[in-house]
Amino acid sequence: MARIHIREFHDDDLDAVVRLWWEARTSAEQPVYSLAEVTASCREDHAVVAVRDDQVVAAAVGRAAHAQGWVVFFGIDEDARSENVSGALFDALERRMAPLGLSTLSVLMPEGSRLELLTSNGFDTRHSLRYLERQMPVQRRELDLLKEVGGRVLPRHLWGNVAGMRHEKQLLEERLVAPLAQPDLADRYGVVPPRAVMLFGPPGTGKTTFAKAVASRLDWPFVEVFPSRLGDGATGMAAALRETFEQIVQLEHAVVFIDEVEEIASQRRGDPPSPTQGVTNELLKIVAEFRDREGLLLVCATNFVRALDAAFLRHGRFDYVLPIGLPDDEARNAIWRRYVPAEIAQDVDFPRLVAESAGLTPADIEYAARRASQDALARALRAGVRQSDDAAAELETADYLAALGVTRATVSAEEQSAFLEDIEALARL
Template identity: 50%
Template sequence: MPAWRLRDFHEDDLDQAVLVWDQSRPPGEQLPVFPVSEVMAAARSGQPAVVAVAGEELVALAVAQAHGERAWVLLIALSARWRRRGIGSALLAELERRLREQGVRRICALLPEGGTGTQALLNSGYGGREGLVYFEKVSHGGAAEAGLLAELGGREQPPGLWEALAGMEREKEVVERRIVLPLAEQELADRYGVAPPKAVILFGPPGTGKTSFAKAVASRLDWPFVELFPSRLAADGEAGLAASLRDVFADLAELDAVVLFIDEVEEIAAVRSGLAVDPGHGVTNELLKLIPGFREHGDRLLVCATNSVRSLDPAFLRPGRFDYVIPIGPPDPVARAAIWARYAGRAAAGVDLDRLVAASGLFTPADIEFAARKGAQAAFEREVLHRQGRPAGTEDYLSAIADTRPTLTPQAITEFEEDIARFTRL
């Protein structure tokens, strides 16, 4: 065999380095603590990285990362046929020299038990510490993914949104069983032959909480949330909108996980007329073609919401594209009481919730939030003027209800009930 020598890691070493890393792990060895993408990013950013070459062949590499006075050895990889030649120890010695020049005093390494590089560490005077357990919590999205998420207008949802959905217990139970649990317990679902959903439709009157449900699902799953606004995609007509849809879905494919939410989806998936000049024909076709590709990826969920499910194209609604079509209706009396209690806050203890529930029969959660805020504002203004120390009460909220136009009408309720019978798929 030719002699080997050490040199710096070069940018064009990347492909060979990944190959050596892959070949250096014996079958069945646990995955390394530091993934290869993180290691190569450190090497390319100027962290200490050394390779061993024999002729033009890269046969080993070692990469470290310094953090003040402590450094971590991220990777030691040796081609199988070049082991037991002192290369690993030489790589470590060179890393140590460079790290000492940076002021590092403590050098650490985390390897799978018996993993590649263990013997080199022992030969170089490193001591193992028994009785330690490695803990890890993985969050979706690194810096690059965060940048892409920001470009898409997406964000991580705060925890607790699911619990904050006051009332709406019927809807929460359905969404929990059909959507959340199969995605949160994917290994268990697979064992029982349950395919986690990839796309669902939420339908119901305006203001019933469809957007809140989508965000709460993202919060429960700890997945990023991206909302796509059809009206903002493009100003170039049908062709521009279709192209923008393709671009957005291509970007989404780069994310590890995502909940994609499209509100008022009827804007881009309405019933097609069948005429060649139909202005929405191409956009609807494009979305229909994009959904199967979206479904092929791992941790992702498409949630489409509509106030008018009957206006959606039948091809858009069919099984195979959407796993479930779920109604999100107006709150029943029990749910309205819970919503009033939430928005009335500390004043709720002195309020007759039964009267508020009875007076707000056609109110959506959004209507109740508005009326509660309006009642609280009236009490606040009264206190500013009279300083009586009297909090918002039942009469304040009843007055606010009387001054609030409900979103729902008896006709809207009737149509929603008809839609439930016709379109629901659970």
């Protein structure tokens, strides 16, 4: 079965939207808005559609009134409901309407409607009228500022996409997400919401993925600060870093991420001082000031935690120093299933692939899976297979094992051993 993709509404899609509207009329989810209102909003307001094989299988239509956004119509074919199309549609409609400076995205549904497609995608039921609204993660006054600092709003489902790695996810959920998302509950137990956290581990183990997942879970904007783009020379970098954070702290909420932080936080030593010592000193001051701000979380990541200046790892700067290691069996299984085509998954020996990929990073497994798929596609092209053919892809376990055979592990045994030593010496959970 062909995959579904989301795009903006075209005039040629109107007949399909009308069909979805009439199908909804015969179900429990009878449209609140008339067909005339829906078709008018398709043309004059905002609409996105989900398409499979050039056929529209779902649509979401919205309009704005002052700071309030309304979903005028949402319809989806029954056979597309199991593919998480609704989440992608709502995210696309939200992105389409975000420049209008909306504070909420709301939906009116009649009694008897199945609400799980809405409640599972960030909408909350407000009262017995079954009025649902979804809070916009960035308010109008912050849109320009977020754009200036290079921030963005991530999809809401990234946390669920991080399969396996239960220990790491539990740590992040309990230490970071829960106290920030439920500050009153945290206060009841005397827990102070974290302000800064350090993630460390070998390259390619998913530190950036976890940082983005935390932002997605909190529904906060994600702002990544790139040390390499801060400016020329130590003085220029320090000033640029200060200016960047002065802008960021004006946001009401944000997860601020610095990857490879060792570039600007390495150990200070020597006389005369190293060229980056001024940047390191400035970052230390910034972290201390950042901790006084509510609603913001600084996440730093490093592949070389032992190279960081000792001042960064002292209590009072980073609340937690958390290790992110190689994926466990469950995580590797989930990663393989993400990249193996669904049409052939039942014939693939996933336990074998999980066992053979032990010691590989998520990026390594992705490379092997994509290489197997690319090699299979090349064989099909040479054999004259065309897009219109309905035959299943000729791709099996042996192809993935062959790709694994030429995949180099990012993390060596020595690096993994050093990582375990760092956990014992430096981790703070």
